[in-house]
Amino acid sequence: MFQVGDKVFYPMHGAGVIKAIEERKVQGKSLEYCVITIPINNMDIMIPMQTVANSRMRLVEDRDTTKNILFDYHNEESNCTLPWKERYKQNMEKLKTGEMLDCTEVVRDLLSRQKEKALNSSEKQMLNEAHKILVSELSIIKGISENQAAELLII
Template identity: 25%
Template structure:
């Protein structure tokens, strides 16, 4: 993996794999154990959390810019697909879903939403299925919103419409 330093500016939105969409608030220098570090200060407003990521580690942890509109379209196409549910035990599947959600990869996150989405006439979701589904849905929606100009309600409707059209076609 290259040690290339990512170049994000204050006010820019980024995706941090384990937390989703955040906004670079500033870039600051701090001295830690006698070593000067340059840090991206990232705010996750919805989670009321601030993260400081060393600028030279951003690539390593998988931090990236927002998806392109093309990638959003690709994620929506993924949502329309047929759910692929492996016949593995739930604990194994849950682990895979968790990894996809935390990968920061929008297409992988869309796959989780697609695979765990339930319509009203389908069997109930277990608590852990629901948790994973909601986490993936939230990540997807926030990034769709950020790419589309920040309107989370419009993004929710967009995602919901795609899921409903898929259910209607089934």
């Protein structure tokens, strides 16, 4: 399914590159792991190959899809009028999907909300994390620095 060198997105962690597929012994059992380097967090994560299919890990988006998503990000308006607890729950579900479109919607909607009034601490943290993982994918897709990727998200 995935190979060394593939550029992938792992939900709630961000985008990275598969560095290796290696075998490790854990509690006396030999298991194959996918080792992914996530540059934005400066870390490697290991995912058991047997759980990769259910992990929502995916290849990063292609450039055309990314262009369309960014167009919508900059040109569509937020229409979320839910109370903050429901909004938080809905946004968390979007982030867990691991889909770039969902993540951009969360960032756009929270930034828009922040312009109207201050976000509570939970939503601030969610915005920071969503922004960070979105930047990680944009920087890998476009081959640019994290700062350059962050500039693409300025509204």
